[in-house]
Amino acid sequence: MFPPGLSMLWESTEPRSALKKRFDLDSFDEAVSWLTKVLAEAWAIDVQACDRIIISGHNAIAWVRTNRGALVAKWSRDQERFGKFEAIADLIQALHKQGVPVAAPLASVDGQRRVIIGSFSITVQPHIDGEFLDTTADTAVRRAGACLARLHAALATQRDSRLNGFGRHTGTSLDLRRRIETWLQHEDTGMAPAASARLRTHLASLPRIDSQPQLIHNDYRAANVLTSGSEIIAVLDFDEVALDYCVSDLANAFVLLGTRFTNWQPTPARARDALLDGYESVRPLTVLEHQWLHALVLLRGIQAIPPGDDPAGWAAAL
Known part of the structure; x- marks a missing residue:
């Protein structure tokens, strides 16, 4: 569905330069290392491999294989929308409870479904194969x-x-x-x-x-x-x-x-x-x-x- 490694979702920008400029990460490997640490500390998730990272505007999406199955981690630097992102995570969880087919966010170790770490807002969801x-x-x-x-x-x-x-x-x-x-x-x-x-x-x-x-x-x-x-x-x-x-x-x-x-x-x-x-x-x-x-x-x-x-x-x- 998406290419392996680092890529752009819809922009023609060179992805590595976008990764550096937008997220201050120098390479795919550095991004994986950073994400591995974040998921371990905030969600107690052990990342075994990262297949791809895609950049879309102020956001990035990573597909990871972990001790808790295949997951998708999404993070954003759009700080003006952090409050809305938190509300959306709560909304998706509520819809999941109502039986709507959605990817319900995983709760962090302190019970949050959207976590702010440094200048990023991050959420983790199960990967749905479709x-x-x-x-x-x-x-x-x-x-x-x-x-x-x-x-x-x-x-x-x-x-x-x-x-x-x-x-x-x-x-x-x-x-x-x-x-x-x-x-x-x-x-x-x-x-x-x-x-x-x-x-x-x-x-x-x-x-x-x-x-x-x-x-x-x-x-x-x-x-x-x-x-x-x-x-x-x-x-x-x-x-x-x-x-x-x-x-x-x-x-x-x-x-x-x-x-x-x-x-x-x-x-x-x-x-x-x-x-x-x-x-x-x-x-x-x-x-x-x-x-x-x-x-x-x-x-x-x-x-x-x-x-x-x-x-x-x-x-x-x-």
Whole structure:
């Protein structure tokens, strides 16, 4: 799934220089030595080998073999988000107790599920051996939709003021109309003027949505959904969890479900249909949610068009 040794998840940066600049570690071996010491002291885990370390922005992920099985250690230097990371670790543990398929963080020797050591925030989770969701596999996609609906039901029961911030697609308002109008007025770069016009027309006729904001995953896509055959065995990466509407999460999944790190392509219409069918088998949308879903999918589709060349056909997918 990922190459051995040190690599970047999606950036073209040289990985060793990124490791030094971002984490002050000179090499893969030095990073493994540092991580081995951290896991021994904070989790009483004996690292036997480290297969790979991947760098993503301010974060790093290591796959390690230990006396407690195959584990994944994640650390971040993004200190402004340390409080949110701690809350996310607690949230994942709560979801695990509710039966949601997640990788529940291991408690440290002093009972923490996210530990701050020096300038890093670190968590350790079990490695789940699966494959990324295949958007051409209708049954798996349908089950991914049902899984998202069950995840929303579980997230609706969770309350944590540390997680009340807006998501990256939410802007600064939970008012869907204001959010879209603000984007159209100030951020639309004119990549798809006909689609933007359709969005304005559709938005003008929409009443206020008849649901309440709650915690959502906010990054539900193939790279974060692991499967075994057609079964969903884990939902990963809750780092973008935010307060928003379930239909906003569903719209984001509609557009980005097929994306994987450096391989970004629109979600096929057949996969969108399967995802929605699975979702509504657990949580049927209201009439207004269907209408807002159409608007939000169009918005996210326009936002996904890259500047310059568009070889994947994002504009054509609108």
